[in-house]
Every structure is written in structure tokens, then in C-alpha cells.
Amino acid sequence: MSGQSFPIGEVARRSGVKPPTIRYYEEIGLLPAPPRTEGNRRVYDDADLRRLAFIRHARELGFEVEAIRTLLSLQDHPDQSCAAADTIARARLAEVDERIAKLLALKGELQRMVETCATGRVADCRVIETLSDTSHTHGALA
Amino acid sequence: MSGQSFPIGEVARRSGVKPPTIRYYEEIGLLPAPPRTEGNRRVYDDADLRRLAFIRHARELGFEVEAIRTLLSLQDHPDQSCAAADTIARARLAEVDERIAKLLALKGELQRMVETCATGRVADCRVIETLSDTSHTHGALA
DNA sequence: GCTTGCTCCTCTAGTCACTGGAGGATGTAG
DNA sequence: CTACATCCTCCAGTGACTAGAGGAGCAAGC
Numbered sequence: 001m002s003g004q005s006f007p008i009g010e011v012a013r014r015s016g017v018k019p020p021t022i023r024y025y026e027e028i029g030l031l032p033a034p035p036r037t038e039g040n041r042r043v044y045d046d047a048d049l050r051r052l053a054f055i056r057h058a059r060e061l062g063f064e065v066e067a068i069r070t071l072l073s074l075q076d077h078p079d080q081s082c083a084a085a086d087t088i089a090r091a092r093l094a095e096v097d098e099r100i101a102k103l104l105a106l107k108g109e110l111q112r113m114v115e116t117c118a119t120g121r122v123a124d125c126r127v128i129e130t131l132s133d134t135s136h137t138h139g140a141l142a
Numbered sequence: 143m144s145g146q147s148f149p150i151g152e153v154a155r156r157s158g159v160k161p162p163t164i165r166y167y168e169e170i171g172l173l174p175a176p177p178r179t180e181g182n183r184r185v186y187d188d189a190d191l192r193r194l195a196f197i198r199h200a201r202e203l204g205f206e207v208e209a210i211r212t213l214l215s216l217q218d219h220p221d222q223s224c225a226a227a228d229t230i231a232r233a234r235l236a237e238v239d240e241r242i243a244k245l246l247a248l249k250g251e252l253q254r255m256v257e258t259c260a261t262g263r264v265a266d267c268r269v270i271e272t273l274s275d276t277s278h279t280h281g282a283l284a
Numbered sequence: 285g286c287t288t289g290c291t292c293c294t295c296t297a298g299t300c301a302c303t304g305g306a307g308g309a310t311g312t313a314g
Numbered sequence: 315c316t317a318c319a320t321c322c323t324c325c326a327g328t329g330a331c332t333a334g335a336g337g338a339g340c341a342a343g344c
Contacts, residue, residue, distance in 0.1 A: 009320060019321085020303060028301090039310050041321055053274035061244055062204025065301070071269050074255065086256060093252045096245050102203055103242045110235045113216065114228055127213050132195040151291060161292085162332060170330090181339050183292055207330070286344090293338065303328070310321065 004046050011044045015052035022052065030055060030069060062099070067092065105130050146188050153186045157194035164194065172197060172211060204241070209234065247272050 012019045025031040026042075031051060034042045051072070058068045070088045077085075109130040154161045167173040168184075173193060176184045193214070200210045212230045219227075251272040 007321075018303075021301085023323090024302065037310090039321080041310075050270050050274040054270040054272075057244055057273040057275075058248075059301085060204065061241060061248075062202065075268075075270050089252045089255045093249065093256065096249045096252065099203060100242060100245045100249065102199055103238050103245070106200075106203075107235065107238045107242065110231045110238065113231045114235065126217075128192050128196040128217050130196075131199040132192040133199075149291075160332075163330085165294090166331065179339090181292080183339080201330090288341105288343085290341090291339080293336100295335085297332100297334080299332070300330090301328100303326100305326080306324090308322080310319100312317100312319085314315100314317085 006044050006049070008042050008044065011049055011052065015049055015056060017052050017056050025052070025055065028065065030065065030072065063095075067095070102131060148186050148191070150184050150186065153191055153194065157191055157198060159194045159198050167194070167197065170207065172207065172214065205237075209237070244273060 006014070008019045008022055011017075012022060017025075022031065026033050031048065034044050034048060037043060054072075055068055058071065059065075063071075071092060074085050074088060106127070109127050113127075148156070150161045150164055153159075154164060157164075159167075164173065168175050173190065176186050176190060179185060196214075197210055200213065201207075205213070213234060216227050216230060248269070251269050255269075
């Protein structure tokens, strides 16, 4: 009932991650090395598929591979010490919060521009002001 | 009242962008080449500072340099055709919206983990499920 | 006015996270 | 059994930095 298996190309199509990138993720240990067929071909399952989709989304959101590694470690070691997991989750949470805040600010500004635009010309664009606040500039990256 | 000027090191400290990176941005045309002193040193002003801080935040949010270039073009050509600006702003807006949605989902999951954690063990971590939705997987990048 | 020491300059090379291609084996359809 | 797609490994290239070598500029102290 859950034993679907796919070759790398199929996984690539379904996850949106290209074959060379999938092999690369295996190489750097983000994705476990899958079993192989007689003919040495990689065989993936649904769990791999989900993991890859997760990695892809996280990368698109701008998380570095190391950050993703820590997120995946939460998944991979559900029995690990709570303190460790908590620390990781909290750090990521802070990062996520800041990103959301910045994106919301940028969104507001882009919306304002689209609206202003409807009424005439772009006039005063403040995209820079929106994201150039240097107050919480230091100490952002976890 | 607005004539502050700084050498590259000062700009680096204030913007959080390192000198070599600032020079790199100049090279690829994200930042205009500033005037130089007698002794061939770059001299920046407040506008450069804001622009750099903006670029930094946008990069942290995962926007590619090309996307940032289009955002900056809104700022740089406030008199350009509204249609062009509108198209750019709308495309970025869609991207921003999707990012916000994904980050909120991830945030919820991380929060749940921190809470669960407080009560005992990590147990079932679903960070992967949170971001592995493949439904709107294709057609995301503008 | 000259040395000490910091910042700056350019240039080249290295890193991270991929991306693409060469050259060859495998698997599947006619 | 021949096409032809897909896979394999390996190696080179890209984007966006990052670090280092080697040298010039400048401010401060003696």
C-alpha cells in the first residue's frame, strides 16, 4: 500500500529537482543513498520524493543546505534529546519570523505600487526604503 | 543636510555587506560605480548605503540577483511605462505571496514542535510534510 | 619627513550549490 | 537485435560570493 518505487527521472519530474541535483544531494548527505537495481540504477520511494520536495521548497525559501540539514535532522531523529531539537527549532523559527516580516513589508510596498500604477504613474517607488532598514541588520543569520 | 560620504569599509560596516561583495555588485551593475578620490578610492553616499542594505535583505530572502535587478529598476526608473513596472511588481508579488505562505506553514510546524517538546519528546516531526506539497510545485519562479 | 599600520586598490583563485556535457552501460519497444 | 531513451560516473562550468596575494594611499606619531 506504500511501496511505490521510481527511477531517478521519475523522481525528478515529480519533485521538481533535476537528476544531477538529486545525485548531488545524495553526495552531500541530504538524501540517503537509495538501493540500486541489478544494473546499478537508483531506486527511490515516496519518502524520498517528499524529502526532495521539502528540500526544494526550503532552498527556494533561501535556507542554506546546512540549515536544511538541521531541519531534516529533526525529522530523522525524532527521539533525540528534546533540548537539541528545541534549540534547532527555535533558531529556525526566529529566522522564519524575520523572513516573514520582511516579505510582508515588501509585499505591502509592491501592492502599493501596483495600486498607484492603476491610477497613473509609478511616481515614488520606495522598494528600497521598505527593506533597507538597518536596525536589526546584525545578528540575523542563525 | 544629506551629503554624508563614506569609504567602502564604512559602508560595509553600516550595510552588513563586505567590501569584496560591494565591489562585486558594482562589477555586475547592481550598484552604480561611485566617484573616486584623488587616490582612486571609492566614495559612497547614503543612497548607496540604502541600496546595499536593500540588496542584502533581498538576497537573504532568497531573491536572485536578476530578480533584485528588476526590483531596483522600479526604483531607478520611476517614470517608466506603468505597464512594465506593473508587470514586474505583480510577478514579484506573486513570488512574495508564495514565499510567505510557505514560511507560515513552516513556522506553524516549528512552533508545534517547540510546544510538543515542552511537554515531553519530539515524537512525530512533520517538517517534511509541511513543505513537501507538490501541488503548486511547477510554475513558481518568475 | 619618515616609518608604522590601517584601509584601500586590482587580480586571481577558491567555495557553495548547483548545472551541463562527454562517454559509456542498461533497459525497453518494435 | 537494432534503435532510442534513460541511466551511470566523472569532470568542467556557472552564479554569487569569499579569501588571499601583492601593492599603493594616507593618518599619526616620532
